[in-house]
Amino acid sequence: MMNHVYAPPHAHGSFSRSTVGLTLLVAFFVGAHLRLSIYSGGSVLIPQFICLAAGAALAALYHRALLKALPLMLLLAAALVLAPILNFPFLSTSAVFETYKGSIQLLVSMTLMLAVAALVTTVEPARLAKLSTRLWLFFVLLALLEFVALRDVFEAISQAIYSASGRGVYNGVERDQLMYGQIRPKVMATEPSFLATTLLCLCTMAILSMRSAGKPHAVRNGLLMLAVTYLVCPSMIIVFFMAAIATWMYWPRTKKGRALVLFLLGGALVSTLIAQSYMTQLAALSKLALGDHGATGSFFGRIAVGPSVGIDVLERYPLLGVGVGNAEAARPIIDSNWLNKGAFALFPWFADPTLRANDLMSNGFWWQWIYMGAVGGLLFMALTKALLRTMGVVLPFRAIVCAWIVWYAGAAFVDPISWFALAIFCIPPRADAELESPSRTLVAL
Numbered sequence: 001m002m003n004h005v006y007a008p009p010h011a012h013g014s015f016s017r018s019t020v021g022l023t024l025l026v027a028f029f030v031g032a033h034l035r036l037s038i039y040s041g042g043s044v045l046i047p048q049f050i051c052l053a054a055g056a057a058l059a060a061l062y063h064r065a066l067l068k069a070l071p072l073m074l075l076l077a078a079a080l081v082l083a084p085i086l087n088f089p090f091l092s093t094s095a096v097f098e099t100y101k102g103s104i105q106l107l108v109s110m111t112l113m114l115a116v117a118a119l120v121t122t123v124e125p126a127r128l129a130k131l132s133t134r135l136w137l138f139f140v141l142l143a144l145l146e147f148v149a150l151r152d153v154f155e156a157i158s159q160a161i162y163s164a165s166g167r168g169v170y171n172g173v174e175r176d177q178l179m180y181g182q183i184r185p186k187v188m189a190t191e192p193s194f195l196a197t198t199l200l201c202l203c204t205m206a207i208l209s210m211r212s213a214g215k216p217h218a219v220r221n222g223l224l225m226l227a228v229t230y231l232v233c234p235s236m237i238i239v240f241f242m243a244a245i246a247t248w249m250y251w252p253r254t255k256k257g258r259a260l261v262l263f264l265l266g267g268a269l270v271s272t273l274i275a276q277s278y279m280t281q282l283a284a285l286s287k288l289a290l291g292d293h294g295a296t297g298s299f300f301g302r303i304a305v306g307p308s309v310g311i312d313v314l315e316r317y318p319l320l321g322v323g324v325g326n327a328e329a330a331r332p333i334i335d336s337n338w339l340n341k342g343a344f345a346l347f348p349w350f351a352d353p354t355l356r357a358n359d360l361m362s363n364g365f366w367w368q369w370i371y372m373g374a375v376g377g378l379l380f381m382a383l384t385k386a387l388l389r390t391m392g393v394v395l396p397f398r399a400i401v402c403a404w405i406v407w408y409a410g411a412a413f414v415d416p417i418s419w420f421a422l423a424i425f426c427i428p429p430r431a432d433a434e435l436e437s438p439s440r441t442l443v444a445l
Contacts, residue, residue, distance in 0.1 A: 021061055021119045022131050027054035028116070029135060032417050033189055033198040036161070047105070051416045055112030062118040069114055069390045076383055077107055080324060083376060087320045095326050102325010102371070105414040110387070113419035117391045117426040120205075128427070129209040136202035136225065139187060143195060143232045146185040158188050180234045193410070196235035197417075201424060203229055204245055208427040219249075236299070240409035244402040248425055251398040261401070300343050301350070302410045306363030308337050313370045321373035325414050327357040330370050334360050364411025364418050365404045371413065388426060399425040 031050025038046040046052065059066060080103035084096045091099065120128060146154040158169050170191040176183050184192035207222035222245065230238050252261060312333045313322060322329035334357055338344050344351045350360060361367075369377045381400065388396035403422035411418040 017061060018119075018123045018127065021058060021123065022127065024054045024058045024061065025116070025119060026131070026135060028058070028112075028420065029198065029202070032201070032420060033139075033187070033194060034161070035189065035194060035417070048416060051112070051420075052108070055115060055416060058119065059111055059115040062115050065118040065122075065391065066111070066114055069387050072383060072387050072390060073107070073111070076110075076380075076387075077103075079379070079383075080107070083320050083372075084323055087317075087323060090317060091323055091326070091329070095323060095329050098326045098328070099323030102323070102414050106324055109414060109416040109419040110384075112416050113423045114387065114391055116420060116423035117388065117393060120209075120423065120427045121392050125209045125211070125427075129206050129211075132202045132205035132209065133225075136199060136206060136229075139195070139199055139202065140228065140232055142187045143185040143199075146187060147182075147232070151183070151185075154186065154188055158186060158190065161188060162190055182234075184233050184235075192233055193235050193237065196229070196233045196237060199229040199233060200226075200238060200241040201421065204241060205424050205427065207245055208248060208424070208429075237409040240405050244405040244425065247405060248398060248402050251395060300338075300341075300347065301360050302362050303408065305334070305337050305341070305343070305361055306366035306408070308341075309334050309361055310363075310366035310369050312337065314374055317373055318375070319373045320376045321369065321371045324371045326371065327367070331357040331360075358412055362410040362412065364407030364413045367411070367413040368407075391426070393426045394428050396426075 028051055031048060031052075031054055034050065035048055036050055037044045038049050081100075083103075084091060084099045087099075088096065155169075162169055170186065173183055176192070185195060186192050187195050187198075189195050189198075203222070203225045206225060207218070210218040210221065226238060226242060309330065313330050316333075338350065338360060368380070372380050384400060385396045388399060393399055399422055402425035403418075406421045407413070407418060411421070
């Protein structure tokens, strides 16, 4: 018997609704690429306002689908209100304020994620594949133009866009030449890694919505897109996207297979914890295996320091963590790990006291457990899984695991871009969505 992954073409609206939804998705991508925020007095007033505006319009467009998730979202909101109260003995008044602010950010980001999930699970896969491929080609073309002839023009535009934002524009020319042999394009973003993330998200969306995703020809086309992405804007985060795409493609459908996945995840966690005792040796190994990629402060903050900080925080705040968005509460532990592992000596520019906790550690997977603790994190995962299932996502735990993999390459957890990554992995397999022919249907009956 066939599983109907997608709703009938007009179940959630007309053709025009899908067109408007895809247009808003393009606007969301542009906002996620530029990451523009509105500042006031040196503080962020409205973060990533283009993403928020496009996401809000998308949520309004798919409000009927989102109403199904409203009871669970209200339950989540109640839990986020209650958690700081239960955790109050461990939190200062300012920390409670930060926790509630972070909780609001998380609720908004998850609402936008659900709106995107409503779109990608109902729109025709062929249209989604075509849109993401064309948008990917557009960004590739802009990157090539910047790389070949228009670097100064693009740099001037970037400086103009971000002049009043309080954010600096990446100018690591020597670092790029040392690590990549070229100056990486940014296409008007502040960092080359943002362009790499944009291209990889578009690649992922195109690959997952291809006909018979996971079959040899689809894998070949996907690998070609990924190779071009790396050549245009090389970044080590491609490894995590490739791992997430492979996980999505070959996720087991049987109970035994899913049990094996849980066993492997548990084994990976135990191995990670054991590895923390050999950080010095692992740092040398990463230098040997990854060259200059493994010998940067960015690599240390994104990949290496997360497990040790996460375990240290969980030992002190095992039940409910430090509070959602309360990153600075973990700052002393982060500083201690950077200091004890010699990272501040290797990368002294990260010892700048003006840097935030999120600047020193940007591992979204571990931020979930730091913010929520072991018990709170597990309950939150179960609630997120239920939310995705309510939105029609067939394999919600697969989407969560794929998002965890991508978050490991760098994420803030509470921001809309982190949750946009999860929404992409809500795309159901194209092959499962093909309608059966009448003759096959009659035979099945």
